[in-house]
Amino acid sequence: MCFLHSDDFKEKARKLQIDQIGIAAVKPVDETTRKRFTDYLSQGRHARMGYLERHIGKRLDPSLLFPGAKSAVVILCGYLQAEGTPRHPHISLYAQGTDYHLYVKEKLSALADGLPPGSFRCLCDTAPLLEKYWARQAGLGFIGRNSLLLNPQLGSYCFIGVLLTRNGFDRYDTPLVETPERPHPCAGCRRCEQTCPAGALNEGLDANKCLSYITIESKDERPSLPACCWFGCDACQTACPANAHVRRPGHEAFRATEALLSLSKEKISDMQPCEFEEKFQNSPLLRAGLDGLRKNIRASAPATSTNHQSKIIDIP
Numbered sequence: 379m380c381f382l383h384s385d386d387f388k389e390k391a392r393k394l395q396i397d398q399i400g401i402a403a404v405k406p407v408d409e410t411t412r413k414r415f416t417d418y419l420s421q422g423r424h425a426r427m428g429y430l431e432r433h434i435g436k437r438l439d440p441s442l443l444f445p446g447a448k449s450a451v452v453i454l455c456g457y458l459q460a461e462g463t464p465r466h467p468h469i470s471l472y473a474q475g476t477d478y479h480l481y482v483k484e485k486l487s488a489l490a491d492g493l494p495p496g497s498f499r500c501l502c503d504t505a506p507l508l509e510k511y512w513a514r515q516a517g518l519g520f521i522g523r524n525s526l527l528l529n530p531q532l533g534s535y536c537f538i539g540v541l542l543t544r545n546g547f548d549r550y551d552t553p554l555v556e557t558p559e560r561p562h563p564c565a566g567c568r569r570c571e572q573t574c575p576a577g578a579l580n581e582g583l584d585a586n587k588c589l590s591y592i593t594i595e596s597k598d599e600r601p602s603l604p605a606c607c608w609f610g611c612d613a614c615q616t617a618c619p620a621n622a623h624v625r626r627p628g629h630e631a632f633r634a635t636e637a638l639l640s641l642s643k644e645k646i647s648d649m650q651p652c653e654f655e656e657k658f659q660n661s662p663l664l665r666a667g668l669d670g671l672r673k674n675i676r677a678s679a680p681a682t683s684t685n686h687q688s689k690i691i692d693i694p
Contacts (some may be wrong), residue, residue: 400516470610533621600677
């Protein structure tokens with residue numbers, strides 16, 4: 379495979395309106411990351427996400443996931459909308475518009491256009507890969523105390539896509555390094571821990587308590603929820619100082635749809651499964667399904683002025 383030019387690839391990404399791009403050389407993850415991930419599993423902090431226990435070797439070494447992979451091209455697509463943009467107050471910001479899997483994969487496919495067939499694989503949260511680790515390796519940010527990627531321009535309001543390719547590049551990016559002039563965004567800060575309504579961030583993320591896991595991934599009956607969460611929770615993002623100065627508007631595809639804005643307890647209660655699937659066929663809400671939404675509403679605390687509400691940063 380021939381070498382690709384990093385600058386040319388990044389210029390192509392800019393023309394495709396990809397917010398951020400970084401490129402890292404593929405190799406097994408470092409020992410610290412390996413131990414942190416395996417400890418996370420052994421402690422059961424992944425709750426019932428059994429898929430995390432499968433293909434661990436591939437998850438820790440992308441060259442096993444895509445044999446011959448030499449490079450990981452990582453892209454970020456922001457989704458935070460401008461102040462005043464309509465949104466549903468009880469649904470996580472990331473889930474208000476188009477399913478990010480579809481959108482980000484389209485961007486990756488367009489970016490890969492022109493590469494030899496069979497020389498690449500486009501991934502967006504659909505394969506055993508530590509996306510946030512590779513985003514950090516590609517110089518796109520730090521991993522925060524809340525387990526999310528913190529990008530200097532997009533904060534944590536971004537989706538990650540990875541293009542694995544058997545091509546090498548003439549130049550690779552390097553991880554951001556903590557310095558006195560640029561400390562880690564979480565240095566000396568525990569606001570996400572203090573704000574989390576379920577106490578899921580003490581000593582790292584515990585998915586068993588996380589309201590996003592409970593309202594999206596869990597198939598069980600819900601415990602009584604300490605906040606009004608119909609689908610996901612943005613409390614740790616809203617509290618994060620790294621998000622306080624996000625100014626770049628998110629992609630239009632992630633604006634709240636009319637179908638989502640009109641959702642109410644009554645509509646969800648009366649809606650038929652076929653109607654739900656038709657209205658939300660390209661929405662993240664399908665992950666929980668109609669039955670999951672009903673469970674979440676029954677278990678949610680009443681909406682009050684003190685409940686967490688996702689804040690949208692003003693964009694001048």
